[in-house]
Amino acid sequence: MAKPKLAVYWAASCGGCDIAILDIENKILDVADFFDLVFWPCAADFKYKDVEAMEDNSITLTLFNGAIRNDENYEIAKLLRKKSVVLCAFGSCASEGCIPGLANMFDKQGIIDYAYKQSPSTVNPDGITPQTKVKVPEGEITIPAMWNTVWTLPQTVDVDYIVPGCPPQSNQIAAVVEAVIDILKNGKELPPKGTVLGASEKTCCDECPRERNVKKIRKFVRPQEIKIDSKICLMEQGLICCGPATRAGCGAKCVTAGIPCRGCYGLPAHVRDAGAKMISAVASVIDATDPEEIQRIVDTIPDPMGTFYRFSMAESMLRRKQTT
Amino acid sequence: MSFEPRILGFLCNWCSYTGADLAGTARMKYPPNMRGIRVMCSGRVDPGFIFDAFRNGADGVLICGCHPGDCHYAEGNYKCARRIPLTQRMLKDLGIDPKRLRLEWVSASEGQRFQEVVTEFTEQLRELGPLKLHDINFDPAHPDPESLEGVEHA
Numbered sequence: 522m523a524k525p526k527l528a529v530y531w532a533a534s535c536g537g538c539d540i541a542i543l544d545i546e547n548k549i550l551d552v553a554d555f556f557d558l559v560f561w562p563c564a565a566d567f568k569y570k571d572v573e574a575m576e577d578n579s580i581t582l583t584l585f586n587g588a589i590r591n592d593e594n595y596e597i598a599k600l601l602r603k604k605s606v607v608l609c610a611f612g613s614c615a616s617e618g619c620i621p622g623l624a625n626m627f628d629k630q631g632i633i634d635y636a637y638k639q640s641p642s643t644v645n646p647d648g649i650t651p652q653t654k655v656k657v658p659e660g661e662i663t664i665p666a667m668w669n670t671v672w673t674l675p676q677t678v679d680v681d682y683i684v685p686g687c688p689p690q691s692n693q694i695a696a697v698v699e700a701v702i703d704i705l706k707n708g709k710e711l712p713p714k715g716t717v718l719g720a721s722e723k724t725c726c727d728e729c730p731r732e733r734n735v736k737k738i739r740k741f742v743r744p745q746e747i748k749i750d751s752k753i754c755l756m757e758q759g760l761i762c763c764g765p766a767t768r769a770g771c772g773a774k775c776v777t778a779g780i781p782c783r784g785c786y787g788l789p790a791h792v793r794d795a796g797a798k799m800i801s802a803v804a805s806v807i808d809a810t811d812p813e814e815i816q817r818i819v820d821t822i823p824d825p826m827g828t829f830y831r832f833s834m835a836e837s838m839l840r841r842k843q844t845t
Numbered sequence: 846m847s848f849e850p851r852i853l854g855f856l857c858n859w860c861s862y863t864g865a866d867l868a869g870t871a872r873m874k875y876p877p878n879m880r881g882i883r884v885m886c887s888g889r890v891d892p893g894f895i896f897d898a899f900r901n902g903a904d905g906v907l908i909c910g911c912h913p914g915d916c917h918y919a920e921g922n923y924k925c926a927r928r929i930p931l932t933q934r935m936l937k938d939l940g941i942d943p944k945r946l947r948l949e950w951v952s953a954s955e956g957q958r959f960q961e962v963v964t965e966f967t968e969q970l971r972e973l974g975p976l977k978l979h980d981i982n983f984d985p986a987h988p989d990p991e992s993l994e995g996v997e998h999a
Contacts, residue, residue: 595988626938668989670980677983796935797893804927810913812926819930826938838896840981843940 525581525705527556528572529611530601531563532587532594533621533671538612539563539586541688548695555702556581560601572600580604582701584611584684588621588835589672593665602678607711609718613687615674617787618835620687622671625834625841626826629669671835682712684719687785687832690771693719720770722790725782728773729764733757737808741821749779756781756806761828766798784832794838799829850904850970852879852963855890859917860952861909867956875960876967879907886910887948888921892932895946899936900981905945905970909962912950922950942973 531539543549543564559580560567583605589595602608613619624632637643637650653666674680684697697719704711712718721727733754742759749755755762755776763784764776770786784795792798803822809815822828830837856862862883868875884890887910898906908929910922925948933943949962 592988666989670989672983672988677985677988794893794896797891797896800892800928800931800935803931804924807927810920810923810926812930815927816930819927819934822931825931825935829935838893838900839939839941839978842938843978 524555524557526559526579527552528558528560528580528583528601528605529563530560530583530585530587530597532585532598532615532674533590534587534612534614535620536563537688538584538614541612541686541691541694542584544691545695545698546691548698551702552698555705569597569600572597572604575604577603578606580606581705582607582609584609585674585680586612586615586688587674588614588618589674589677590621590624590668590670591665592668595677598674598678607681608678609682609684610674610680611684612689613685613785613787613832616683616685616836617833618671618673619785619832622673622833622835623827623831624671627842628844629667631844632667670841673836676836681714683715683717683787685717685768685785685787686720686771689719690774692772693770717768717787717790720768720786723769724789725764725767725769725771725773725776725786728769728771729754729776730773731755731776736806738806739808739818741803741818743823744780751779755779756802761799761803761822763795763799763829763831765802766792766795766829784829788833788836795833796826796829796837799825848971848975850878850967850973850975851902852905852907852966852970853898853903854879854881854907854909854963855884855887855894856881856951857887857910857917857922858883858885860911860915860950861887861959863953864909864951864955864959867954868959869956871956873956873960875963878967878970879963886916886918886921887925888916888918888923890925890928892928895932899941899945899976900978904973904976905947905966907962907966908946908948909951909959910948912952915952941976941978944969945973945976 560572583601589598610616614621633650637645654661654663731754732752736757738759740759741761750758760781762781764782767782767784768786768789776782788795807818809818856865887908890908895906910925916922929948933946937943947966951959
């Protein structure tokens with residue numbers, strides 16, 4: 522019998538998810554053994570036309586990482602959806618927008634202007650900006666234009682499963698791979714569509730070893746401003762920790778090491794908006810009843826949008842900054 | 846025809862809903878622009894409800910609770926009072942006028958106050974105009990509506 526086929530793709534992402542897949546150590550040999558790798562731009566030389574030539578539903582599993590922010594991302598997402606039996610949004614970019622999604626706090630023209638003209642480190646005396654077309658001796662070359670808004674994979678095409686994380690932890694990937702192999706080998710039933718694989722239903726706080734007791738904050742601080750106590754809840758020390766609005770599954774690595782949770786494992790079950798949950802969590806530790814004092818304390822948070830929605834701007838309820 | 850704002854109101858069961866009731870039974874007139882939802886406490890209003898309201902077409906969101914010190918649950922209204930400034934700041938960062946979100950204390954006996962709050966808020970929103978949110982849902986037919994406006998690359 523022919524081996525099941527596996528594809529891995531990157532859209533708007535950093536490549537960290539691809540590295541994370543390779544990082545599952547000796548399990549990668551099981552993957553190579555069990556699957557027939559048919560497409561993986563980061564690691565193997567297959568072309569888009571190879572995928573186009575395949576029959577529909579001929580790829581057993583596609584791990585898709587990266588957000589959707591240009592025509593190419595979207596075309597390949599649609600193509601891989603058509604060719605795959607199971608399409609999995611792999612990692613934070615594909616499932617919730619992640620860092621590329623923060624572009625939704627700006628508009629396209631503003632991003633291009635800042636990156637190519639205004640930023641202090643830009644040296645661009647000729648004022649060169651990205652073009653979608655360029656003429657070379659052989660003819661005209663086109664590249665896909667950037668979109669104004671970054672979208673997640675499930676917003677643009679039908680997705681079967683989600684593996685969260687920036688990147689997903691290697692032990693969680695290994696567990697997912699094992700489960701997939703087990704399902705395919707032994708003819709077991711697939712989990713229900715929409716299941717979040719390789720993570721828990723609860724929040725990061727559930728895995729966090731720190732003690733929680735008093736909640737009295739009169740000023741929010743950044744990690745470099747204080748000596749962090751190794752046993753007490755980071756939020757109670759005045760640090761903005763996104764643990765209360767983040768899915769467990771990473772093993773609470775950052776918070777154990779004394780770094781506030783940044784939220785890379787996405788939304789816990791039944792939560793629809795990270796920012797909304799974080800407002801409630803932050804409000805519950807503020808020690809004030811006077812409106813002016815509350816305002817003063819809230820103003821000590823430097824960047825609530827970038828902090829609360831660092832990974833989920835593109836899938837947040839209000840999606841993007843409204844520019845007029 | 847002038848613009849009629851749609852306001853979603855979250856009214857606390859113990860004070861403000863009764864206050865609104867009093868305004869009604871006392872035949873006090875106020876604009877019909879607010880649709881009220883009775884919640885057990887202003888502290889029950891998750892900021893997600895507010896975002897959801899704006900996402901689904903509200904031009905303004907009004908939250909009414911018991912006066913400070915009068916909360917039926919001791920401090921639910923303080924919880925609300927701590928959430929709103931941060932929510933307003935985030936709305937501002939999202940390009941939505943923070944004045945579209947309003948928190949007011951209205952007791953059960955303040956029918957008149959309720960009348961004033963709704964009248965004033967409606968007027969204010971009428972001046973601000975309708976809230977138009979773009980790029981909220983992905984449209985496969987126009988995956989990048991902005992590109993139609995011809996963003997300059999050169």
